[in-house]
Amino acid sequence: MSYVTYVHEMSPDNRIRMYRSSQPNLSDFDDFEVDSYLISTGRFILFCDTLFHPEDMARIVHDLGQERVGRPFLVMNSHADWDHAWGNSYFTGEQTAPIIGHTHCRTRMTEEREKTMLASFQQRYPAQFSSVILMPPTATFQGTFTLYSGNLTVELFDAPGHSLDHIAAWIPELCLLLAFDAVEIPIPLNKKTLQACRACSLL
Ligand SMILES: [Zn+2]
Incomplete structure (x- = not known):
């Protein structure tokens, strides 16, 4: 289910x-939230990050309606x-689209550790993650x-x-930086948070 x-x-x-x-229904993650950005340009529509599962992206694409006609999709992963x-x-x-990411992002996503982590999530939370590939x-x-x-x-x-493998996006015409997890609260990331992230394989 998508929220x-x-x-x-x-x-x-x-x-x-x-x-x-x-x-909201993951017992291991209280109030866990993550953001994604859609950039609608004259030549393409770029999705910056794809959130938790394909249903999240289906919800965003649904919002586009006729706006998507005539413009290809591009995707980027910040990490x-x-x-x-x-x-x-x-x-x-x-809906096939190129997915752009750092070289190491591709390496990470093909590692055995990622497959093990997904299998664990699918076992613990089948309703949320059964569709993830x-x-x-x-x-x-x-x-x-x-x-x-x-x-x-x-x-x-x-x-x-x-x-x-983290990358960020700069849009000069708008003087806009999309930093993703390169900037996150608390600033700076403290030792306790760092340990929690590592414990759940977020780093
Ligand atoms: Zn992260």
């Missing part, structure tokens, strides 16, 4: 839309953590990767720290 909401107050520019997903990339498999079949990025880079559209430029670049 995605459109957070309209976060962006005064309708080309950039923020969606927030939560998982391989489960709450940012487990919705990737929505973009298969009729690990789908690593199909286009990878290190350094910078720039997308040009008719009205916006999206510059993806290495932003390690939270994890080695």
